[in-house]
Amino acid sequence: MASVDEAPAVATNGSNGVAAGIPVENPATGAVIATVPNLSAAEVAELAAKARAAQAGWEALGFEGRGAILNRAQRWVMDHADRIIETIVSETGKTYEDAQLAEIAYAGSAFGFWAKHAPEFLADERVRTESVFVKGKKLVVRYAPVGLVGVIGPWNFPLTNSFGDCIPALAAGNTVILKPSEVTPLTSLLMAEGMRECGIPEGVFQVATGDGETGGALVDEADLIMFTGSTKTGRKVLARAAETITPVQLELGGKDPMIVLRDADLERAANAAAYYSMNNGGQVCISTERVYVEAPVYDEFVDKVTEKVRGLRQGEPTGFGTVEVGAVIFPPQLDIVERHVADARAKGATVLTGGRAREGAGRFYEPTVLVGVDHTMACMTEETFGPTLPIMKVADAEEALRLANDSPYGLQASLWTKDTARGEQLARRVEAGAVTVNDAQVNYAALEVPMGGWKTSGLGTRHGAGGIRKYTKQQAILVTKLAPKKDPHMFPYSARKSRLLGRALKFLYGRGKRA
Ligand code: NDP
Numbered sequence: 181m182a183s184v185d186e187a188p189a190v191a192t193n194g195s196n197g198v199a200a201g202i203p204v205e206n207p208a209t210g211a212v213i214a215t216v217p218n219l220s221a222a223e224v225a226e227l228a229a230k231a232r233a234a235q236a237g238w239e240a241l242g243f244e245g246r247g248a249i250l251n252r253a254q255r256w257v258m259d260h261a262d263r264i265i266e267t268i269v270s271e272t273g274k275t276y277e278d279a280q281l282a283e284i285a286y287a288g289s290a291f292g293f294w295a296k297h298a299p300e301f302l303a304d305e306r307v308r309t310e311s312v313f314v315k316g317k318k319l320v321v322r323y324a325p326v327g328l329v330g331v332i333g334p335w336n337f338p339l340t341n342s343f344g345d346c347i348p349a350l351a352a353g354n355t356v357i358l359k360p361s362e363v364t365p366l367t368s369l370l371m372a373e374g375m376r377e378c379g380i381p382e383g384v385f386q387v388a389t390g391d392g393e394t395g396g397a398l399v400d401e402a403d404l405i406m407f408t409g410s411t412k413t414g415r416k417v418l419a420r421a422a423e424t425i426t427p428v429q430l431e432l433g434g435k436d437p438m439i440v441l442r443d444a445d446l447e448r449a450a451n452a453a454a455y456y457s458m459n460n461g462g463q464v465c466i467s468t469e470r471v472y473v474e475a476p477v478y479d480e481f482v483d484k485v486t487e488k489v490r491g492l493r494q495g496e497p498t499g500f501g502t503v504e505v506g507a508v509i510f511p512p513q514l515d516i517v518e519r520h521v522a523d524a525r526a527k528g529a530t531v532l533t534g535g536r537a538r539e540g541a542g543r544f545y546e547p548t549v550l551v552g553v554d555h556t557m558a559c560m561t562e563e564t565f566g567p568t569l570p571i572m573k574v575a576d577a578e579e580a581l582r583l584a585n586d587s588p589y590g591l592q593a594s595l596w597t598k599d600t601a602r603g604e605q606l607a608r609r610v611e612a613g614a615v616t617v618n619d620a621q622v623n624y625a626a627l628e629v630p631m632g633g634w635k636t637s638g639l640g641t642r643h644g645a646g647g648i649r650k651y652t653k654q655q656a657i658l659v660t661k662l663a664p665k666k667d668p669h670m671f672p673y674s675a676r677k678s679r680l681l682g683r684a685l686k687f688l689y690g691r692g693k694r695a
Contacts, residue, residue: 208273221397228401231355234383239353247295254291273507323652325353330402338367429640434591437584444596450484517566590634
């Protein structure tokens with residue numbers, strides 16, 4: 181297990197001073213397992229200076245040189261998978277399976293993907309223009325690294341959603357400072373150790389442990405911020421970045437709806453509802469957070485889901501196969517889950533299973549199914565981010581779509597029907613950055629397609645060509661090889677030349693008007 185005792189965080193961060201320590205807790209046991217430094221703004225500035233000094237050398241390595249280190253890191257993750265999983269489980273209390281599937285698998289695939297595709301996504305583009313004024317000139321668009329990227333991450337996926345966004349930023353030739361959540365900093369520190377072992381030059385990748393103020397200081401220092409976290413904090417980051425006109429990418433909260441139509445494969449839909457609402461303890465930005473089921477199949481679906489959720493084992497994960505649902509990672513999150521269930525109950529909802537925090541050591545909330553819910557209840561309109569699943573009966577697909585879109589969020593959604601052509605058509609009417617038909621969440625593994633929220637769920641996307649181009653500045657280059665001593669539009673102006681130009685413009689652009 182990575183701990184600051186084993187790998188001193190001061191050395192790991194490259195910082196000289198420790199303002200104050202932040203204790204790291206294992207949420208499944210309540211034990212404090214490490215303490216990490218809470219970096220001050222001055223210390224973040226020190227890291228930024230180191231990063232800036234290292235950037236040109238890193239960029240000069242080219243795609244091949246950087247790709248070699250990223251490929252080595254891919255092997256390092258696989259060779260050290262057990263240790264990384266233990267570290268993730270120790271600071272999150274999630275199951276070993278959640279750490280393996282959603283974190284190790286992601287990091288393994290992302291290192292290889294960006295090492296392989298960065299050269300293609302960021303290659304110079306030769307452009308042909310329609311403008312007669314620049315015909316014959318060479319036009320190139322190139323993608324230059326922004327310089328220093330600040331990545332600020334949440335606590336629910338310390339590897340995937342904190343470190344994961346550093347990989348394309350590095351592949352593009354940037355240096356990176358990662359500010360992990362103060363709740364789960366150990367995985368990031370372990371990855372810093374791994375990157376050093378893989379030969380990343382000093383200062384290219386650094387971890388700034390600390391709280392929200394450390395994150396704010398990073399916003400002041402970086403050339404671009406990649407933020408993943410709550411919509412509330414995302415707004416603060418955007419406002420702070422406005423001071424320095426620093427570009428910001430935001431991956432924020434969600435309230436993903438699941439729409440179950442009457443012709444759905446109910447067994448698969450019920451298995452998926454149980455899994456995609458409860459995996460990672462429901463602490464997934466693209467968790468299934470609310471379900472709308474067409475009336476004719478509502479009772480059968482609810483019975484199936486309730487039976488499956490009731491059978492889930494919960495507790496301290498002690499190895500693979502020991503429990504299905506782990507701990508509530510962040511203490512205040514338990515209050516949110518309890519508030520949503522209490523509010524639903526007070527307004528007439530019924531709890532079919534679960535519905536309370538577990539007694540004893542660690543922080544757990546029982547896997548919970550709610551029915552008799554509607555949009556007056558917080559559990560249907562606000563992000564819960566816990567192991568709860570509210571299910572609502574609807575008359576038809578139209579009502580389901582209306583309710584699915586009745587949300588400030590637009591991260592993901594899923595539709596369940598055997599008529600996949602209709603499913604695909606309905607998917608286009610859902611206001612979300614990704615919609616799956618007869619599936620959920622797995623689109624995240626397809627690094628070729630964009631992943632990002634609409635509405636208040638985000639700004640920008642990760643994955644795909646856009647997922648690395650966002651870490652660059654576009655530069656247009658125009659080169660004139662053969663040219664007269666003077667172009668016709670140059671001084672001096674003359675009435676005759678201007679009349680000729682006017683006629684030429686009418687000839688070129690006037691046809692559309694006549695048509
Ligand atoms: P928060 O918004 O609370 O925190 C995210 C990060 O921002 C943390 O590192 C936090 O530090 C830091 N931070 C806090 N205040 C500031 C500030 N003023 N300036 C800069 N940084 C700051 O999110 P959570 O950690 O609670 O994560 C859960 C949220 O993340 C959920 O809403 C979830 O939906 C979302 N999420 C979205 C994903 C997506 O891809 N769209 C993926 C995963 C999660 P500290 O922890 O030290 O306070």
